[in-house]
Amino acid sequence: MTKVKICGLTRQQDAELALEFGADAVGFIHEPKSPRFVGEGEYKWIERLAPFAPKIAVFGRVDRPVPQGVFDLVQGVEWEIFPVPYPKRIHVLRLRNGQKADDLINQTVNASALMLDAYKEEAYGGTGHQVDWNLAAEIVQRAERRVILAGGLTPENVAEAIRRVRPYAVDVASGVESAPGVKDAAKLRDFIQAAKQA
């Protein structure tokens, strides 16, 4: 069964709802320019969430350490810039038109998993833009690591994305929101259900 990560949570009630609906992992944005940014003031409730669901600290560039004990994995692009030996890292590959699967896979640095998202000049993520699912499927087949599909997924398209790409997990931020940083309960439920049934 495909795993589901719900990302860009800013409110405790949304995180708890996502976990209740069956999310396998929850992500918290550490990129100050994002409307989904969470600061250290939020760590108290994040720390207390269900202990068996990994909590992921999400960066654009990983340019600073996160305090130990709150997060289980760290997600980001351009790991070379901050080569701290986090034991568990998710390396985000931002796909552009015309790229080749092997060139992308070769960029990976010591990652537990790869995440595929759409390249956009203006932001590191959370843009709602879809990746090329054919290229994503090729990366899934060739990469010797687990692949998480992100970028423009919604309750309506996630099942088809899973059938075409066959990722280890799917990840969503804007596709289950009513406003940036605010999750919509029905969209959360429908997304998780559709992904698990695909």
Ligand SMILES: O=C(O)c1ccccc1N[C@@H]1O[C@H](COP(=O)(O)O)[C@@H](O)[C@H]1O
């Ligand atoms: O969501 C953000 O604001 C964000 C900011 C900086 C880095 C990553 C971010 N989000 C990641 O982008 C994917 C895809 O977002 P979307 O579903 O297309 O809106 C999201 O799942 C996060 O991992």
